[in-house]
Amino acid sequence: MNRIAFAAALLAGAAASPLAAETHRVAAGEGAGARLQEALILAAPGDVIELGEGRFTLTDGLSLDVDGVTVRGAGMDKSVLDFTTQQGAGEGLLVTSDNVTLRDFGVENPKGDGIKSKGADNIVYSGIRVEWTGGPKETNGAYGIYPVESTGVLVTNSKVSGASDAGIYVGQSRDITVSENIVTYNVAGIEIENSRNALVTNNIASKNTGGLLVFDLPGLPVMGGGNVILRENILKDNDTPNFAPKGNIVASVRRGTGVLVMANDGVLIEENAFENNPTAHIMVVAYLQPFDDPRYNPYARNVIIGPNAFGRGGDDPQLDGKEALLAAFGGALPPVLWDGIKEDDDTGLRIAEGVSGWTLNLSKPGQSIAEAQPGPLELTPLESWEFPKVGAPAALEARLK
Amino acid sequence: MRRGLAILALACATLGGALAHATVLVPSLVNDAAIRGEAFPAKLSEFGFFKDGARQLPQDFVYPYALNTPLWSDGAEKLRFIYLPDGTQLTADGEGLLQFPVGSAIIKTFAFGEGSERRLIETRVLLHRANGWVALPYRWNAEQTEATLALAGGRVDLVTPAGEAISYAIPNKNQCKTCHSNANRTVPIGPKARNLSVKWLGGMLKEGKLDRIPPGAATMPVxxxxxxxxxxxxxxxxxxxxxxxxxxxxxxxxxxxxxxxxxxxxxxxxxxxxxxxxxxxxxxxxxxxxxxxxxxxxxxxxxxxxxxxxxxxxxxxxxxxxxxxxxxxxxxxxxxxx
Structure with a gap:
C-alpha cells in the first residue's frame, strides 16, 4: 500500500469510529434536575439523552443548546418532567439548537410555557405530552409546545391540555407539519401564527375555546403568514369558555369556534370533520384592531374552504344579537362565518360546492361590528383550485422511523 | 515562559517565610491556558484571577470596573473585573460594547451581606476563546475558600438587602447564554462605552489598555x-x-x-x-x-x-x-x- 492510500484509509477509519453518538441515561429521583441539566449541557452533537421511567421533580427550567441531540423518554406518561414546584425561568424546557428531536416524555405544570424552541431549525416533537393537570385555568402557562423563529418544524403524536393560550403554537416559522396530535381544554388548540408553508393534518382538537387558529399579526419581526393547509382534522365540542388572560390576542376568540383564520395569505381548509362548535365551525376575518405597521397586511386573502363534513354547530353562538341571528337563520348559524372583508383585486374567501355560510358584509379592516349587515354567504362555488404543497421537510419524519 | 518565572518568583517569596502573605510584585499569575483552552476548569482558582479570592483582590492585569447603571439581581453586590493579557487592549466601538481581544476575560462575583458578614455566592466568568465567548458559573463554598464549576446552576437560600428571604438561582451554563446571546453568538453585555465612566475609561486609556474614548461614552446616567x-x-x-x-x-x-x-x-x-x-x-x-x-x-x-x-x-x-x-x-x- 502506498503511503497516500494508507493515510486515506486511516482518515476514513478516524471519521467512522470516534464520532459515534453516545447515549446518556438519566434516571428519575433525587437530584434529577441537576443531573438532567448537566447531561443536556455536556451532550455532544448526535448524542441521545435517555430519560428513565418515573417523575423528574424540577425547580428550574431546563435548556438544550447542542445541535443534533435527541431527548427521549420511556413514554409520554412514563417519563414525566414535573414542574409543579418550578421557581424560575419562562418555560419548562428551552431548545436553542438545530436538528433536535424530542420524543416520548411528558411535561406537567410548567409555570410559563411548556417546551419552547427558538431559532431551532429542523426540530421534531414526537410523542410529547404537555399538561396542566388542574384543568383549564387562567393561571396556567401560555403555550404547551412552542416552536418559534424556526425553519423545519414537525410536531406529531403529541398531546397538550390546559394551555391558557395555545396548546401547540408555531410562530414566525416556515416549513411546518403539525399532525396526529390531540389538543384539549386549551384556549386555542393549535395556532399557526405569522408562519408560512404549514400543514396541519389529522389532529383532534376538542374542548378548546377555539380548535385551530391561523393568525397573522402586525408589529412582529416576521410577518406575512400564509400557505397554510388545514386538512383531515377533527374539530369537535370546542365549547370551553375562554380562559386566556385579557390582553392576549386569543382572549378575543369566541367560545365555540372550530377554525379561525385572521389575516393571512393563502389558507386551504378541506376534508375536516366539524361537530358541535357552537359559535362557528369556520370563521374568516381580517385583523380587527388598529395598527401602525406599514409592512403589515390585515386582510384574509386567498382563503379556500373545500369540502368538509359539517355537523351540528352555530346553535349557541357567543355573539351579540345571538337571539335575533338564530331566529333569522332558523335556529342555527350556517357553518362558515366571514366578515366579508377582502382586499382589492383579491378573492378574499372562496368556497367549494355545498359549503354554506353567512357574512357580516363589512368592507374594511377594523370597521365596527355595529355596521355589519349580516346575510347569507353568496359566493360562486369553485370547481377546482390550486394550492402549493406545504409541510416540514421529509427528513424530519424520516428521523422517527 | 513568563508563567514559569512568576511561579519561581512566588516560590522565592514563599521561601522568605515572613513574606508569605505580602503582596508579591510579579508578572500576572493569571492562567492564560485556562482561559484559551477547550476545557471548563473545575475550580475558579485555576484561572488565577485573584490574589485573594475571598477578599476579591484582583491579580495584576485584572481590572475592576463598575457600570453607570447596573443590572439588578435581587440586590446582590457585584464585583466586576476585566482581565486583559499583557500587551493587549480594549478597542472602542462607538458608544457600544468594547471589543475584547482573544484571551481576555470578564469576571463578575455576586455577594450578599455587608462588611464582615459579606458572603460570596457565585462568580460568573466570560472567557474570550479563539472560537468565541464561553460563559461559566462558579459557586463559592461556605468557607469562602474556593468556587466550583456549577454547570447545572444551583439554588441558595439567602436574605436580600431589602430583607426578603429568597431562593437565589445560580444560572446554569445555558442560562448564561440565554442572556449573553445575540443572533446565536455569545457576547458580553455590560461593558459598553456609554455605560462606563469617563474616569474609568480615562484610566484604561492612560495605561494603554483602551485605544480611545469614543463619542457617546459615559452617556448613561449613574x-x-x-x-x-x-x-x-x-x-x-x-x-x-x-x-x-x-x-x-x-x-x-x-x-x-x-x-x-x-x-x-x-x-x-x-x-x-x-x-x-x-x-x-x-x-x-x-x-x-x-x-x-x-x-x-x-x-x-x-x-x-x-x-x-x-x-x-x-x-x-x-x-x-x-x-x-x-x-x-x-x-x-x-x-x-x-
Whole structure:
C-alpha cells in the first residue's frame, strides 16, 4: 500500500469510529434536575439523552443548546418532567439548537410555557405530552409546545391540555407539519401564527375555546403568514369558555369556534370533520384592531374552504344579537362565518360546492361590528383550485422511523 | 515562559517565610491556558484571577470596573473585573460594547451581606476563546475558600438587602447564554462605552489598555447617584436597556416579542408604547399594551417588572424578588408620559 492510500484509509477509519453518538441515561429521583441539566449541557452533537421511567421533580427550567441531540423518554406518561414546584425561568424546557428531536416524555405544570424552541431549525416533537393537570385555568402557562423563529418544524403524536393560550403554537416559522396530535381544554388548540408553508393534518382538537387558529399579526419581526393547509382534522365540542388572560390576542376568540383564520395569505381548509362548535365551525376575518405597521397586511386573502363534513354547530353562538341571528337563520348559524372583508383585486374567501355560510358584509379592516349587515354567504362555488404543497421537510419524519 | 518565572518568583517569596502573605510584585499569575483552552476548569482558582479570592483582590492585569447603571439581581453586590493579557487592549466601538481581544476575560462575583458578614455566592466568568465567548458559573463554598464549576446552576437560600428571604438561582451554563446571546453568538453585555465612566475609561486609556474614548461614552446616567427630581426618562430607559434589552432586541432571546428595549431605540411602539403583547400569556395580566402612556398601572411592562411570580415576572432569569427602586423609576417615567 502506498503511503497516500494508507493515510486515506486511516482518515476514513478516524471519521467512522470516534464520532459515534453516545447515549446518556438519566434516571428519575433525587437530584434529577441537576443531573438532567448537566447531561443536556455536556451532550455532544448526535448524542441521545435517555430519560428513565418515573417523575423528574424540577425547580428550574431546563435548556438544550447542542445541535443534533435527541431527548427521549420511556413514554409520554412514563417519563414525566414535573414542574409543579418550578421557581424560575419562562418555560419548562428551552431548545436553542438545530436538528433536535424530542420524543416520548411528558411535561406537567410548567409555570410559563411548556417546551419552547427558538431559532431551532429542523426540530421534531414526537410523542410529547404537555399538561396542566388542574384543568383549564387562567393561571396556567401560555403555550404547551412552542416552536418559534424556526425553519423545519414537525410536531406529531403529541398531546397538550390546559394551555391558557395555545396548546401547540408555531410562530414566525416556515416549513411546518403539525399532525396526529390531540389538543384539549386549551384556549386555542393549535395556532399557526405569522408562519408560512404549514400543514396541519389529522389532529383532534376538542374542548378548546377555539380548535385551530391561523393568525397573522402586525408589529412582529416576521410577518406575512400564509400557505397554510388545514386538512383531515377533527374539530369537535370546542365549547370551553375562554380562559386566556385579557390582553392576549386569543382572549378575543369566541367560545365555540372550530377554525379561525385572521389575516393571512393563502389558507386551504378541506376534508375536516366539524361537530358541535357552537359559535362557528369556520370563521374568516381580517385583523380587527388598529395598527401602525406599514409592512403589515390585515386582510384574509386567498382563503379556500373545500369540502368538509359539517355537523351540528352555530346553535349557541357567543355573539351579540345571538337571539335575533338564530331566529333569522332558523335556529342555527350556517357553518362558515366571514366578515366579508377582502382586499382589492383579491378573492378574499372562496368556497367549494355545498359549503354554506353567512357574512357580516363589512368592507374594511377594523370597521365596527355595529355596521355589519349580516346575510347569507353568496359566493360562486369553485370547481377546482390550486394550492402549493406545504409541510416540514421529509427528513424530519424520516428521523422517527 | 513568563508563567514559569512568576511561579519561581512566588516560590522565592514563599521561601522568605515572613513574606508569605505580602503582596508579591510579579508578572500576572493569571492562567492564560485556562482561559484559551477547550476545557471548563473545575475550580475558579485555576484561572488565577485573584490574589485573594475571598477578599476579591484582583491579580495584576485584572481590572475592576463598575457600570453607570447596573443590572439588578435581587440586590446582590457585584464585583466586576476585566482581565486583559499583557500587551493587549480594549478597542472602542462607538458608544457600544468594547471589543475584547482573544484571551481576555470578564469576571463578575455576586455577594450578599455587608462588611464582615459579606458572603460570596457565585462568580460568573466570560472567557474570550479563539472560537468565541464561553460563559461559566462558579459557586463559592461556605468557607469562602474556593468556587466550583456549577454547570447545572444551583439554588441558595439567602436574605436580600431589602430583607426578603429568597431562593437565589445560580444560572446554569445555558442560562448564561440565554442572556449573553445575540443572533446565536455569545457576547458580553455590560461593558459598553456609554455605560462606563469617563474616569474609568480615562484610566484604561492612560495605561494603554483602551485605544480611545469614543463619542457617546459615559452617556448613561449613574443609577446610584440619581436624585428624586432627575428626569425619569433617561433613568428608565437606561434601566430597561441594562435589565431587559439583552433579550428584548433583534437577535436577542425575546426577539419574537417584537419589543425592543435598547437605549438607542427611538420608535415608541418598538419600546412598548401602544404595543400589544404577543406571547406574554398570563404575563399580560389584565392589560392590552406593554406601555400605556400616563398609566403605569395599565402597562404590562410595569406589571411584569413588579412581579416575582414565575410565568409573570420579568426578567425571567436572575430575579426572585422585586426591585422596588427600579419599579419606582419606570412607574414615574410612564406616569409622566403624555
Amino acid at each position: 443609577w446610584a447617584a440619581r436624585k428624586p427630581k432627575d428626569a425619569a426618562e433617561p433613568l428608565a430607559r437606561a434601566y430597561l436597556d441594562v435589565n431587559c434589552a439583552h433579550c428584548h432586541q433583534p437577535g436577542g432571546g425575546a426577539s419574537n416579542s417584537g419589543l425592543d428595549l435598547r437605549w438607542e431605540q427611538r420608535d415608541p411602539h418598538a419600546y412598548g408604547i401602544g404595543k400589544r403583547p404577543v406571547a406574554a400569556g398570563r404575563g399580560a395580566g389584565e392589560y392590552d399594551f406593554s406601555i400605556v402612556a400616563g398609566h403605569p398601572d395599565e402597562s404590562i411592562l410595569l406589571y411584569r417588572l413588579n412581579s416575582a411570580e414565575p410565568g409573570i415576572a420579568m426578567p425571567e432569569l436572575g430575579k426572585a424578588s422585586v426591585d422596588r427602586e427600579g419599579v419606582a423609576v419606570v412607574r414615574r417615567w410612564i406616569a409622566e408620559m403624555k
